[in-house]
Amino acid sequence: MSEAGDVLRVDHLTMRFGGLVAVHDLSFSARHGEITALIGPNGAGKTTVFNCITGFYKPTEGRIALQSGDPSAWQRLDRLTASSVRSHSRRGGSLFLLERMPDHLVAKQARVARTFQNIRLFRGMTVLENLLVAQHNPLMLASGFSVFGILGLPRFTHAEDKAIDNAVRWLDTIGLTDRADDPAGDLPYGDQRRLEIARAMCTDPVLLCLDEPAAGLNPRESAELGQLLLSIRDDHNTSILLIEHDMSVVMQISDHVVVLDYGVKISDGTREHVKNDPNVIAAYLGVEQEEVAAVATEVGL
């Protein structure tokens, strides 16, 4: 549990919408090479936290820091916070203050990829095209901002071949190679979920944020998803932050669980710790902590 292992550190994050406090003074961290789950009852503010991390919302207060490469970059955190810049990179170690960055830069520079609760694929484009759009930034550079591309220079053709190879690798991983040339909107629901994850992985992220990836999946598909996420964690050097309601998935794969309720963190630790935390049980049953025992016997827990 050394601090140096953190990939993401959220400090005193508060998000207000008018008078509504969606997230209040939330602090947690996610470690490199781990799957961190963010759970909580409906309306607990999980997706708001995600939107703050990925730059879609500007948090009202707080700091969101992401580190990649050399862990010593964390030592610069306070100096970076005091300065007016967004990021610091040196000798292979980079530190980003995500709350200062617009959404597309969070994805492009800090390399945080995300998926959405309601699937957001490019439905009218083929499966392969979806994975190529995800590699837009390196391809754009290779096409010389379209100048080399229009002239058809080999430099761009090579880059595109490489991008297609990368896409095919991911298609093999999620088992959709046969459907590469079909429109993404034509895929079954479960395949669309996996494709969205593959598309996010094609941006080569440091941190992958998944918003309810198991929603709407059957138990077999959920189990496959768990395997996919474990292989992403182990084989691709990508840390995962996960919002999930499906406890079977959470308890099976997460290394670290953070529980939110009404925008406040109520528990933080290993899955065993969280499972037995009376605060968590009370929040999920929707009662005060003192009444948990009574309600639990009532419903037969």
Next chain:
Amino acid sequence: MAETAQARVDVGRAIRDALIAGLVAFGILLPLIGLRTAVNIRNELILEPRPFLLAVLVALVVALSLVMSLVVRPASQRRAAARPEGESVKAAERRAAIAKYIVPFALGFAFLYPVFAILFTGMQGSVKWIDNFGIQILIYIMLGWGLNIVVGLAGLLDLGYVAFYAVGAYSYALLAKSFGFSFWILLPLSGILAAFWGILLGFPVLRLRGDYLAIVTMAFGEIIRLVLINWVDLTNGYAGISGIPRPTFFGIPFNANEDGFAATFGLEFSPIYRTIFLYYVILCLSLLTAFVTIRLRRLPIGRAWEALREDEIACRALGIDTTKTKLSAFSMGAMFAGFAGSFFAARQGFISPESFTFMESAMILAIVVLGGMGSPLGVAIAAVAMIGGTELLRELDFLKSVFGNQFDPTQYRMLLFGAAMVLIMIWKPRGLISTRDPTAFLHERKTIAAKFVKEGRG
């Protein structure tokens, strides 16, 4: 038994529907067609009834309604019942196969068109066919292809596209008259200036989507037109700019002088040479537009445009700078409008704000929508049908023998457009060619059915 009973019911209903349609048509057409204002000998305004024309049109509506409900609709229902699911995709593939042959054929025809025109109508008569039909249609094909980048690919509804056309035309006219630059210098310069204005428009409207974007772009088009009207010192206002230098054949002017084109090449002087030259210039310009668009579509920038049309938020989550992507679409589209505008000014020799009204924007947008958003071939077909159709109306002199000497078919242009659009939107709600061609493939290139492709909401 049941079938005949159903058929009998259908006939009764068809007659009733036809009568109602006739009644509605009568009600609508009575003030529009049935009465005509005229000035009599004493210079008084009088109403002149036109019962014959009215009767013909109402009868036409009744007959059409009968044909629709007795022949067309049952036939299409039978076909729909007989057709298994998924057939439409196959039909789309068949159409794509036909499209493969259409393109080389159309290209060949476009290159040989002046030759045909001269062969069939002679040196004098062909000027009209090359200029009014060939050049006019090609200008609109080019404008349609340019707007297709903004509306069809990036999904940004632009109702003020003609503003960039105007920027191109006035850039050429003013710079050529004031500084005497040649057409070939000013052509790219006009494109660059129009692209610059595209970016200028793009910045404030980036946050807007859908209908709001459409309104603001429309306002932009009007602003440009009003500036052209009111900045009299620069643009000469309503009177327009005349005497714009005409393009030369790489330095050799098209005139009757000794150093003119005809004399240099030992030909007899005729205006046809300039017309043919202009035809090939606009043909090359529109082919350049098509080439660049098709090339860009297969590049990351083009994929980003289409992804933007499909889902803007997902684009941002993938690290695509949607601001730059939108601006690039706006400026690309504007650049081609600028090229077309400078060509227009050079061809006419005279421009005025009249040529850049909202109707022009609407016309270009109609071409893109009718053709099928995103499809270059569909846009070209729509431009040929709409602009060629307008010009053809001028040729229908024989209608005068039917409807009387005062009948002018061109006055019914907008009515016919409206009818054609309604019909196409009923039969082909996504335009003539609504399928999407993928930009990359692994195993085989499959056409994507229209139902998956989004139209973009800004």
